[in-house]
Amino acid sequence: MPIFTYTFRVLLLIGAAYLLWPPQEEDVADNSLERVLNRPVPAQAKIVFEFFPGNDYMPGLLPPTATEKLRGFLDVAEAFEARFPDTAIRFRQASAGREWVVTQLAGGTAPDILSTNVEDVWQDVHKGWYLPLDEYLEAPNSFVAEGAPGAEQWWDQFIYQAISRGKAAPDGKMYNLTYNMVETGILYNKTALDLLRVDYPETWAEMMTMLERIQANPFAQLMAELNLPFPRTPEEVVEAAHLATNPNIAGTFNRQGIKYPETVREWHTFHTLAQRSSVVPMLTNAGSIADWGTDLLFDQLYYNILPGIDLKQDPKREPYLEGYLDWDEICFLNQKGFFTKRDPRYWELYRLLKEWRRTWNKSLSGDARRGGTDLYKEFINQRGIMMWGGSWHVNRLINDPDMDFDWDVGYLPRIEPSAEWLKMTVQDFLDTVLPPNQRPDPPVSSLDMARTVDQYLRYVGPLPMPRDKSLYASDVDMCVIGGAAIQYTVTNSAFNDTGDPKTSKKLERVIQFLQFATLPEYSDPVVNENPVHIPNIHGVPITRVLEPFTRILERRYTTTKWMFTFDNRYNRVYERMLLLYLEDGITLDEFMDWQTDNLAAAAQTIIQRKKLNFDGFEKRWKELAPLRAEMTGIPEFVDR
Amino acid sequence: MLIDRFVDGKAHNYTRQSLSQITKPRSARIVSRGRTPSPNHPMQTYPTLRSSLSLYLLVLPTLFLLAIFSFVPVMMAFYNSFYEYEVGGERTWVGFQNYIDYLTADPTAMVSFVNMALLTLMAIVIRLTIPLVVAKLIHTLPNERHRYLYRLAFLIPTVVPVVAVQLIWGSLILGETGLINTLLENLGYEDLAHGWLSDPNTALIALACIGFPWITGFEVLIYYAGLSNIPESVHEAAQLDSATGIKKFLLIDVPLVLSQIKLIFMLVLINGIQGFELIFILTQGGPGFETYVPGLWMYENAFSFQKMGYASSIGVILFVVIFMLTLLNMKYFKSAEDMQGQ
Secondary structure (H helix, E strand, C coil), rough: HHHHHHHHHHHHHHHHHHCCCCCCCCCCCCHHHHHHCCCCCCCCEEEEEECCCCCCCCCCCCCCCCCCCCCHHHHHHHHHHHHHCCEEEECCCCCCCCHHHHHHHHHCCCCEEEEHHHHHHHHHHHHHCEEECCCHHCCCCCCCCCCCCCCCCHHHHEECHHHCCCCCCCCCCCEEEEEECCCEEEEEEHHHHHHHCCCCCEEEEHHHHHHHHHHHHHHHHHHHHHHCCCCCCHHHHHHHHHHHHHHHHHHHHHCCCCCCCCCCHHHHHHHHHHHHHCCEEEEECHHHHHHHHHHHHHHHHHHHHHHCCCCCCCCCCHHHHHHHHHCCHHHHHHHHHCCCEEEHHHHHCCCCCCHHHHHHHCCCCHHHHCCCCCCCHHHHCCCCCEEEEEEEHHHHHHHHHCCCEEEEEEEECCCEEHHHHHHHHHHHHHHHHCCCCCCCCCCHHHHCCEEHHHHHHCCCCCCCCCCCCCCCCCCCCCCCCEECEEEEEEEEEHCEEEEEEEECCCHHHHHHHHHHHHHHHHHHHHHHHCCCCCCCCCCCCHHHHHHHHHHHHCCEEECCCCCCCHHHHHHHHHHHHHHHHHHCCHHHHHHHHHHHHHHHHHHHHHHHHCCCCCCCHHHHHCCCCCHHCCCCCCCCCCCC | EEEEECCEEEEEEEHHHHHHHHHHHHHHHHHHHCCCEEEEEECCCCCCCCHHHHHHHHHHHHHHHHHHHHHHHHHHHHHCCEEEEEECCCCECCCCCHHHHHHHHEEEHHHHHHHHHHHHHHHHHHHHHHHHHHHHHHHHHHHHHHHHHHHHHHHHHHHHHHHHHHHHHHHHHHCCCCCCHHHHHCCCCCCCCCCCCCCCCCHHHHHHCCCCCCCHHHHCCCCCCCCCCCHHHHHHHHCCCCCCCHHHHHHHHHCHHHHHHHHHHHHHHHHHHCHHHHHHHHHCCCCCCCCCCHHHHHHHHHHHCCCCHHHHHHHHHHHHHHHHHHHHHHHHCCCHHHHHHC
16 A cells, blocks of 8 residues: 555656756747847957846746747847857846945946936045046047038937036046936826817826816716616727717716716717726826925926026036936935925915825735736726826837726826915905915914015915915926936946056957947937837937827926935935825924924935035125015025 | 753753753852752763864854954944935034934924834834734644645735735725725715825824735744643643633733743834835825834935935934844843743
């Protein structure tokens, strides 16, 4: 008997082993990841450098947005090696974590060309880990034919100059080569908006009205009154069309302001939304709000006072950026009371965000694994009507088999100003502008009732405001908030052959490779192989579906970038406390306390790190005083 | 009762008294030297350094690696805590400033220590009680086969990686479209549905509830082993004194598994003070700092903000807290064996 027992156990083990190691077909394609990472180095290759192109373009990988394994940069590398037989390029993978980058750079073992974002680079530029690219960008690209963009300056090859040049580090030098662009946008359910008989909003007030209407879910209200069929084929739609002539049905549709569905898709959306107990008007998350939301609203509220506070005109970047507050200016302005509790515009920014937040998804945690909302899934399932996403979503939406509605891309509308309120007395403001359910708490004293709204806000404290307008809005279209997608840096490993960038042959070849890779004929197959980003190189065609984002990219550049411009500690604390405030964990007043301290600490770090001297700013500040005197919403030295 | 033990490579039969004698400190044992060997007090032999040199040499490589990878980093943390230091950056002596800044000026310190204390306290209460009750219930089963099956049943879930379990809780159970919210919506309580981990009012308690009903195989097995070691004669004696049911459990079983309780207590305490994996995976300490703990701030300062000196000072503070609590535990939390040894 034991022989049977043992035989059974052995067979069981073999079976288990088979399940654990099933036979696999060897991937023999030359762009299999294993082959890409282990490309042989030819004997004649005297210069070998390493390249991490980023996971969106890593040959051998199959990102969810691509249909086949990537190979674009493999072809570029092979073409370059064919041109320079003494050179071999080794692809390397990199970990997403900052820890990896820091330890590799500190050890001098990072890939020579590394895809990494400015927020990581800027933190470490003073350590000499990255090579400034200015002198190469200002020189011709040696591979470009005469007369073509790039023949005079490599810079000229790049389409989006403001964003590309805006990536200069706090020391004024350019460490990141912006290979392509990413842009945010509001992806919206066009079928649902058509049914609601609304066009995409052009003002903030229109958007807020629309979002509130979606939140009330008129579809569910309508279905509660009518028992309508669910046509699923064109024939059934035709059959159901006669119901629209029924006065009772037509009247109910008109009363709810809903269009009678005319297509299978419209019926599907209609029934899907009607079944929902709640519909989310706007899908977003804390990360998007802390980054894009803050910058966009900041720009709306501060753009019109830029002439009075933009103290430094960078001769290289100013023509492209058209007014931009950099680190040094922010630190100086912070000492003057800007971006603190004393700054009424800063209060306004977070008031507007909170008003808007009422139409977002319940959980703002961006990671579905952490109990957050999977924005994409909610959008596809029509639980949410609008999603604050970006160009990286488009290819996925197009190829999604579950997509069952028409969608389009919009952008946040501008905020309309209401500066006339500032001149009203508080009494008139409360009586005529503010809805009766919004009253100051504690009530305004009779003495303060006689003040103007402007005086009250400057010297007493904040007042409740209507949710869809702002006293300080600049009345300009929303600016660009996306930016550089894949950015390449040259690391300290690139000149480890001599230790000196001026004499390094390896560095020379590394730069040549980057110039080679930015030729349109080599950039096109890379960028369009995985169409998640928008080309930044003249002559590279754009995938049609990404065109709406190019129109957004043509907008004016932002007034400043808050997130990722100060130190990481500032970002982390800011994002956390903003989320807590938006989730009703703390009041606006408490949030402003945190934020004032957080920004002051970050500014102090920068002042110490850069050993800033503000004498020049102080002089310019005084010169601009008459301009500021004409402006409203300038911080007063009153503790609010 | 006779207990088999290996001492000096030879098997001996000892009584519990002689065992406690062996485990006494060396100074106490020296006193008993010169006595006439007796069955209860066997003659001890102490090998010389020369005769056991080869053994020390064999241990040396392990000790060396332990020193490099464990002791040196700890010493470096002490050293770095007195500097303002970034990886790849300059090192500036700041004395106790990092400690002072963290304990007096860091807005996260108080809230994270409170969170840590609450989570640790809850973990201690849960893990010292529920697995013990379950172990006792299994131990009470009359049939050994059934006892085995139950032990197996509680042990099997431990093969699932902890991270996977935590992610399941985070997304499928506590998520916005997770089990709890779906249940509430279907029952008509959709107003109660919300992001349990993202709502500042529920995030901490939701974290503490992860793992419900908190029966982990590891602890059940430890308690079960302790309960199995209680001699049957003790139970019989208790029964003669009419101690049964809960009374017997509280007065006989619990005191006799105190060494297991002490072990679990220490493990939970250390993990509660320095561990932050669950929080890192599920909430990252948010919303705000509502679920933040000092360990996570240490990690973020070290690897996200590169403030290595500051992070080291937080690590040293946590080390001191754990060390003090361990000393208190050793001094005041006496197991049955500790008391026998006194």
